[in-house]
Amino acid sequence: MLSGIVNIWLPKYIKLLVFIQVATGQIASTGMALLSYVQKVSDKCRLRGKVDSNGVCAAFLEERLNMGLNFILSAELDHKKKDYKFGFGLTVGE
Numbered sequence: 492m493l494s495g496i497v498n499i500w501l502p503k504y505i506k507l508l509v510f511i512q513v514a515t516g517q518i519a520s521t522g523m524a525l526l527s528y529v530q531k532v533s534d535k536c537r538l539r540g541k542v543d544s545n546g547v548c549a550a551f552l553e554e555r556l557n558m559g560l561n562f563i564l565s566a567e568l569d570h571k572k573k574d575y576k577f578g579f580g581l582t583v584g585e
Contacts, residue, residue, distance in 0.1 A: 546571045559584050 527541035532552075540550040549567040556562055560583055567576040 545569075 524544040525541060526543070528539070530538045532538055535555040537553050538550070539553070540548070542548050547567065547569045550565070552564040554562045560581065562579070562581055564579050565577070567574075569575070
């Protein structure tokens with residue numbers, strides 16, 4: 492597996508982290524490339540997302556409500572399979 496991290500600085504001091512991964516299968520002749528990012532929106536909120544070579548896009552908006560309590564909005568879109576997922580939740584203890 493080949494992976495790397497690229498830091499990108501945008502105007503107005505917005506920091507965007509971009510992660511690139513490429514994986515290949517040993518048994519079958521399959522492979523996948525993944526591009527993901529993390530952006531800090533505010534002190535308590537961050538946006539994460541990913542796009543892979545299979546056409547699946549996903550995004551997560553996480554907001555820290557209290558110490559150890561996070562609220563998450565999520566979406567995953569797979570246009571090839573016509574599979575669309577949307578949701579929300581709470582994580583406790585992180």
